[in-house]
Amino acid sequence: MTTIGWQEWGALPELHINPIHMKVDTGAKTSCLHAFKLEPFERDGQEWLRIFMHPEQGSLREQVCEAPVFDKREVTDSGGHTETRYVIRTRLQLGKFDEAVELTLTNRDTMKFRMLLGRQAMRGQFIVDPQASHLLGEQP
DSSP, rough: OOOEEEEEEEEEGTEEEEEEEEEETTSSSSSSESSEEEEEEEEEEEEEEEEEOOSSOOOOOOOEEEEEEEEEEEEEETOOOOEEEEEEEEEEEETEEEEEEEEEEOTTTTTTTTTTEHHHHHTEEEEEEEEOOTOOSSSS
């Protein structure tokens, strides 16, 4: 297993997001990606999303990507608020790890990190050192 710190840099190549700064959150079941606006649409009979995001912390630079809808789920955040969120599946590259993960989508404009890496994506792959940062490398 690979040891990672409480924050790491990764990539979401299918969404053309590279790099993305993520908080490794063992308290979160599912991983979460920032999206300040979502536009559902249909492609080839399947529900898709146009995802509008700010990929960099502290920047208002917009990036738009598209992904098929995998699911919709009720998610309770750390403040106890429950909301229905879209879920997508997309590749995550994190060190030597390169696999599809599930990401819920919500507005994280007020949060420091644009992505949370939750337990489901880490299970059996990583050990987290909560005192360390960027064990897989600094910002690319």
